[in-house]
Amino acid sequence: MTQERLTSRKITKFVTLADSKKSDRLGRSIEDFHRDYARNEPFFNPRLILNTVQTCIKYEIPPQRTITPVGMRDPTVMIRSKNKVRSSYTAQPTVSRDGRTVGKLLLILKENTEDGKFGQGVRKEVEELKRQHGNVRVIASKHGKTSNEIIDEWRSTILGPAIKSIKEGLDQDEKDLEELNAREYQQAGFNRTRTASTGIFGLDGQVGTLGFDADDRICYAQQMLTEAMNQCRVDLPSPDTVPRAEGEPVA
Secondary structure: OOOOOOOOOOOOOOOOHHHHHHHHHHHHHHHHHHHHHHHHHHHOOHHHOEEEOOEEEEOOOOOOOOOOOOOOOOOOOOOOOHHHHHOEEEEEOEEEOOOOEOOOEEEEEEOOOOOOOOOHHHHHHHHHHHHHHOOEEEEEEOOOOOOHHHHHHHHHHHHHHHHHHHHHHHHHHHHHHHHHHHHHHHHHHHHHHHHHOOOOEOOOOOEOOOOOOHHHHHHHHHHHHHHHHHHOOOOOOOHHHOOOOOOOOOO
């Protein structure tokens, strides 16, 4: 077996054929998603492209390794609670394509009760903390993890209102931009009209009346300016008509 570079190892994980097929389907689904996203991403506002992720966090994370004297077989570490080492809670933030946080942060805490709900005392404390921070939505579950019911609640109480707020903000930004462009256009048109209405004076003292729209006024002003420059032109005499001094060679 040495020549074939093979060795005997302990099996650490068992998988079924269904698990293998599920993994293949998941890989194809990820590839399809990336391809669809790359094709459709240019058609959406970056603020409306959202990403959310669930992160499980242990209440207490003890070190996995430590330094001990040589020969010590069973190193021990002091912790505050074995339950907190084994338990975790879930945090689910949502961010937009342009890097902004969207809506509230969802926290799913573990509650060791039959119905997986907060007790009366804990509920008061949680509500007070939510009121103080304002950007957190706290939900209890029996295992501190998500479920279909929690996802439905997140969609209706966090995601839906956040998307509505974003759309309202984008609509208001678009209205503000249109009003700003309209004011700038009106101001620019007023300045061009006021400048053009002063007229162009020719060398003969006459004033050209510009009674057209803005573009026609500019063209008419350019024509009058060209005529004025033509009137300033001096015709130079021909070299043959210029008297030469005595003895000056002919060019």
